[in-house]
Amino acid sequence: MTKWIQDMSLKKKLLILFAVVGIVPLIITFFISYSELHKSIMSGQNYSANRNYEQTMSALSSKFAHIEEISSMIIVNKDINIILSVKPGSMEVPQQLAVFDNIHSYTRILESNTELEKIFYFVDDEFAVTGPDALFRPITSISDMDWARKIKANGGAPTWVLYQADSLLDKNKYLMLGRLLWNPHNFQDAVGIVSINLDLGQIGQNLTKSVPEQLVYLETADGELIASSGEMELERMRLPYPIVSGNQFVEIELDSGTYLARGQMIGNTNLRLVSVMSYKAATEAVNHVRSQLILVYAVISVLLLVFIVMVTKSITRRIFLLMNKMSQVRQGRLNPLDIAPRDDEIGQLVSSYNYMINSVQELMEEQFRSGQEKKGAELKALQSQINPHFLYNTLDMLNWMAQKGERENIQQIVYALSDYYKLILNKGEDFVTVEDELRLSSIYVEIQKKRFKNRIRFEIDVEEGSLSCMIPKITLQPLVENAIVHGIAEKTDGSGVITIQGRVIADRLVLTIEDDGVGMNSQSEERRSNHSGSGYGVSNIEKRLELYFGGANGLAFNSTEGEGTRVTIDVPVVKR
Structure with missing residues (x-):
């Protein structure tokens, strides 16, 4: 029992304490008040009933005495x-x-x-x-x-x-x-x-009632009914025997229930005035007051409970908020407690917690900035490896064409190379849209077609919604170069098709570069992992995707020897 109380939450302890201090005295007050009101109302009810009876008795006595005076005048x-x-x-x-x-x-x-x-x-x-x-x-x-x-x-x-x-x-x-x-x-x-x-x-007009459930009637000394205040009450409330109760109502039992009755002879006449009222009706006022008292005390209790809950909540709310924030810290969410500052003990505790969280956040932000700067440096280092390599291969091809005197082809390649490097430069940006990357790859293929005598066909099937997605610059072109150099160029006829497809699936960008070249066996796959068409390996692309998107396995190969190779890029959707 002691452990159960000790383990109870602070809010419950305070609620029980305030309820005992506030509600129990209220209940005691209710019973004392009800007892006193019951006595007072019953006394007033008896007084009212007796007064009504005596007023009726007085009115009838005066009427009958006056009639007797008239009869005396005659006789x-x-x-x-x-x-x-x-x-x-x-x-x-x-x-x-x-x-x-x-x-x-x-x-x-x-x-x-x-x-x-x-x-x-x-x-x-x-x-x-x-x-x-x-x-x-x-x-x-x-x-x-x-x-x-x-x-x-x-x-x-x-x-x-x-x-x-x-x-x-x-x-x-x-x-x-x-x-x-x-x-x-x-x-x-x-x-x-x-x-x-x-x-x-x-x-009958003189026979008035003080409560609804009451019968007032006049009868002779022989029990012969003269008049009554109601026919319905008469059937079940008329006394089967004469009653002379003096100056007070007395309790009697009838077949239809318990009643209070009073009966007296009117002056010196042979007429008796009888009043009978239901005991339930006599106590109806008490019951009504009791109901009102219960309602009042219930409202007071509810208001008191609301006040108790509000006071308890005002005491414990900041503690529970602080507990929740501390629980969030365990989950890695560092959020300060944003409430109005107070100068009490709990307020000082909240201020200390916020100071600690702000300090930790500043340290984490500083560490994050350091990490971002390091990641950016790594990306630029990797990018710098790729940027000059294509130029070397193209200049080598131009040298070969110059030796053969292919002036027209040299001119076209120079124009294409100019467009290529305009896209490469991209105002110094390291990330481009899929649409720009496809244009870059298309220019590259056009240049390679000159080299391979138009034996290469290049197809693009990318959804409209994928074109605006962002990827690291020069991601697709090295993979297209791999498809040409290690796939199509090694075929007997040196011809083939390269297809790039793109879709957005469940908030992820999925790009595939597929060729119908010679495919890969285990030896060629190991060789290609270490040496791309650009000479620096697919590990460079994988590393850049990992640094940019924050996850490994963004690049996947699927190849069948003699049929071709499919490279899949699967990364989160990021837009400008």
Whole structure:
């Protein structure tokens, strides 16, 4: 384990160190922050849910208390009680109409309150004003109704019941407050029932939710549903039993999951307000905050890691660059480290490395210049061996022609020799194009044709792209001379063909000089290696090619005795 740590790269060690110092405290901070936020949010969530419940309770309590006050105004009205306590047979119909018209006007004033829908009176059937859809309705029509029995059983106290209208004009359900009307002369004798109807839609508007997954509903003490905040939630979240939880939500288990519920009776009424919310929904805010907290801490961690990586890289980058440059030195590549100078320890190390590399490069450049000067001197020495030799042979041929009196041939040879040496001189350059070298060889062959009575045919087949390639001056001409002197001239008839071909193959220049002379055996090959047509051997050409192109084996011979010889020059492509 210790060795593994010791062998670990400096960059990894720094990354681990910075990560431990930066990330671990961040993780600890996250868990502490989450714990405190969880407590705070749950406390706030409970406060919000309880406040919403209490606001709904307060609104409904005020509404129902106001309706009960209106009912009290009706039952304590002596005129209403006296009129209703009179026997219907003792009053003429016109008199009944006049009296009940006063009650009707009073009732319409009370109905102007927007919190209630309708007020009805259930009175003795014998009154002429009673009817199924009238303000005054026959009391016998409700004698069998459960809600009527509940009102009577409650002894005249305000009783809230669910009422289903069954008239021709109205088939809706209402929340009804019912109270008994008493005979002012005998408070044991009920003379009718007054009912005040409330629209269930208006009640439902008061049942607001604090979270989406919540059900708020109103029911009677007997468990009869009055209104709710949602039909979908009602099916799976309504409690199967009455609950009175006091001032706090309590946790309960239903078939559909875990819930928090609170239930209380509204004032002195027989109505219960119940609120049920999903435990998951109650903690949704916590989960949301947790997700946001995780995201924030994740972003901070990523930024911290990026910062750690940047700091680590700034520390180790120059070291790794220096290591890479040192590895390149092992491969023979001496390159200085080109970075901005620094005054720290690593900067001093980089400066020392650059000084060392620059010193080594200067020494190598000096050695290279010395080598180049030596190579140039060798090339010029070899060139100087070839340049005068052709002149000796040509002057010898001119002397021979002069003895025979061949003036015209002498003139042509002199012109050709002039062109030849113009090319040879080449403004002092030691290297020429293949095209110039071919012209030089062509002039040489033309001169030799005079000597051999035009028995020599010279052919050139060189690609256009090869003509601009550079080779040492007087490379082809000695090989052509060899082909004439040691190949064609030794044939019985002294005639033959010399062909020069040239191609560029895979960035290499390939030139072939081929003749159909007598060819070579082992003895003649050894002799030709030491003695070329110019008298200095092919070793001179090989040495110049090696010095110029930097590689051996640039010249190759392939000969068959009695058929001819092919000389191949294979060197890299070099252009001006």
